Amino acid sequence: MNNPDDQPANPGAGQRWEKAVTGAGAPKAAGRKPAPPPAPEPLYEKHQTVHNQRINGPFRRFKWFVMLVTLAIYYVTPWIRWDRGPYAPDQAVLVDLANRRFYMFGIEIWPHEFYFVAGLLIMAGIGLFLVTSAVGRAWCGYACPQTVWTDLFQHVDRLVDGDRNARARLDKAPWTASKLARRLFKWLIYLAIAFATGGAWILYFADAPTLFREFFTLQAAPVAYATVGVLTATTFTLGGFMREQVCIYMCPWPRIQTAMLDEKSLIVTYKDWRGEPRGSVKKAEKKPGAYGDCIDCLQCVAVCPTGIDIREGPQIDCITCALCIDACDRVMKDIGRPRGLIDYATLEDCEAERAGEPPRSAWKALMHPRTLIYSGIWGGIGIALLFALGVRNHTDLTVSPDRNPPFMLLRDGSVRNAYTLKLRNMESRPRDMEIALDGLPGAVLWTDTIAQTDAARSHVLEVGPDQTRTVRAYVAAPSGTARQNFSFVLTSRDEQAEQDSSETLFNAPGGE
Ligand code: SF4
Numbered sequence: 001m002n003n004p005d006d007q008p009a010n011p012g013a014g015q016r017w018e019k020a021v022t023g024a025g026a027p028k029a030a031g032r033k034p035a036p037p038p039a040p041e042p043l044y045e046k047h048q049t050v051h052n053q054r055i056n057g058p059f060r061r062f063k064w065f066v067m068l069v070t071l072a073i074y075y076v077t078p079w080i081r082w083d084r085g086p087y088a089p090d091q092a093v094l095v096d097l098a099n100r101r102f103y104m105f106g107i108e109i110w111p112h113e114f115y116f117v118a119g120l121l122i123m124a125g126i127g128l129f130l131v132t133s134a135v136g137r138a139w140c141g142y143a144c145p146q147t148v149w150t151d152l153f154q155h156v157d158r159l160v161d162g163d164r165n166a167r168a169r170l171d172k173a174p175w176t177a178s179k180l181a182r183r184l185f186k187w188l189i190y191l192a193i194a195f196a197t198g199g200a201w202i203l204y205f206a207d208a209p210t211l212f213r214e215f216f217t218l219q220a221a222p223v224a225y226a227t228v229g230v231l232t233a234t235t236f237t238l239g240g241f242m243r244e245q246v247c248i249y250m251c252p253w254p255r256i257q258t259a260m261l262d263e264k265s266l267i268v269t270y271k272d273w274r275g276e277p278r279g280s281v282k283k284a285e286k287k288p289g290a291y292g293d294c295i296d297c298l299q300c301v302a303v304c305p306t307g308i309d310i311r312e313g314p315q316i317d318c319i320t321c322a323l324c325i326d327a328c329d330r331v332m333k334d335i336g337r338p339r340g341l342i343d344y345a346t347l348e349d350c351e352a353e354r355a356g357e358p359p360r361s362a363w364k365a366l367m368h369p370r371t372l373i374y375s376g377i378w379g380g381i382g383i384a385l386l387f388a389l390g391v392r393n394h395t396d397l398t399v400s401p402d403r404n405p406p407f408m409l410l411r412d413g414s415v416r417n418a419y420t421l422k423l424r425n426m427e428s429r430p431r432d433m434e435i436a437l438d439g440l441p442g443a444v445l446w447t448d449t450i451a452q453t454d455a456a457r458s459h460v461l462e463v464g465p466d467q468t469r470t471v472r473a474y475v476a477a478p479s480g481t482a483r484q485n486f487s488f489v490l491t492s493r494d495e496q497a498e499q500d501s502s503e504t505l506f507n508a509p510g511g512e
């Protein structure tokens with residue numbers, strides 16, 4: 001029962017645990033009523049607000065850089081214009097749901113080309129695997145939207161309430177008018193950021209300047225207000241208040257990533273063989289050689305955005321943002337010891353260093369087989385997508401034969417089949433397109449806009465810019481024609497002379 005290994009690490013919790021199990025502290029007088037059993041330990045730990053301290057250093061600067069780039073991309077992209085001529089929208093990145101198009105600079109994706117989007121999503125997934133395999137949870141530490149917005153909100157905290165100690169003091173202070181005013185002001189800034197975040201999102205789905213104007217003159221569609229409302233509320237709550245709890249308790253990615261890490265993955269590690277036993281500079285001066293490099297200053301804990309102590313070993317709460325490396329390196333510099341007591345390292349390198357080998361550069365750890373395999377797959381899919389984009393046709397034809405009736409006998413004995421053709425002109429200009437028959441000797445073609453008397457082997461039709469023209473087509477073959485396959489061929493009548501064809505069936509009497 002009193003095995004010390006069973007006791008929780010937290011000393012306060014340890015005392016409560018001891019009292020609960022042994023009854024220590026209960027009245028001992030004989031004959032008195034026994035004390036009621038203590039209340040059970042709560043299942044959930046009370047949330048402790050993390051007041052992380054400001055730090056400067058290479059990793060912090062890199063985080064600034066990633067934050068500015070990602071936020072700039074998110075907020076600015078819908079405002080970038082891209083000239084596609086008079087018949088297409090001039091927004092560089094646009095998800096045009098009404099017309100079922102996705103525009104990205106010079107690329108326009110049609111619904112039947114969704115495989116490009118699927119390919120990009122697969123690349124994004126493999127990219128995450130690649131990053132995890134190479135540099136551990138770098139996505140979580142630098143580029144995940146939850147990390148970026150949490151970081152932004154933490155800077156607002158610092159701006160309004162001051163650094164770590166001032167914020168902790170203010171948190172504990174009673175609710176005075178000044179504290180309330182400060183809080184309201186801060187929450188107003190949170191709300192402005194959250195609103196800008198939700199507002200920017202809808203601009204990707206319509207012409208940004210038009211929607212912006214309509215939104216503020218209350219002329220936008222209700223779905224725009226609902227989307228902005230939901231995104232504002234979630235950004236305000238998740239970034240402003242829940243912060244690291246989203247990473248620790250809500251997000252599945254840390255669990256998946258943990259399963260993907262191996263002994264060759266880079267993680268942020270405290271080098272306990274170098275740091276332990278901990279002791280202040282004074283103690284180390286009194287007893288040289290008795291203490292490790294860690295002076296137990298807790299700077300690494302103070303700067304951590306998730307409030308953990310990396311010296312307790314790798315933890316799921318660690319998003320590998322490396323701010324503790326910056327903090328500890330600064331301490332090491334100040335006390336004249338070598339940097340890297342906390343550092344990016346693989347478990348394999350840690351074992352080697354523990355055995356006395358010199359530290360290996362983190363860059364060398366990037367080149368291991370799994371990373372190279374992921375890079376190869378990622379690059380292969382990217383090249384295949386680029387190739388498919390380069391050779392894709394801007395003329396497309398689909399054919400659906402009528403099933404019922406499969407054919408009709410005309411007065412002169414010829415056999416007629418009907419088809420629905422979809423002629424796609426994927427250029428941002430109107431084009432003349434020739435639709436012709438290939439095979440089926442003696443057959444002629446007419447459409448819902450071309451009379452039967454003008455039937456011929458081919459006809460030219462105009463298809464509007466960026467449009468699909470649906471055409472009812474009729475094909476008549478001489479009496480005695482057997483059931484057989486033939487093709488419709490669509491050719492653009494311009495300098496590109498792009499062509500697409502679609503094979504289909506001509507039904508005739510006597511067919512199965
Ligand atoms: S910052 Fe470095 S020296 Fe200070 S407690 Fe953390 S590991 Fe030890």
Ligand code: SF4
Pocket residue numbers: 268300303304305306307308309310317318319320321322323324325
């Ligand atoms: S322990 Fe270090 S790397 Fe991990 S989250 Fe905290 S500061 Fe970032």
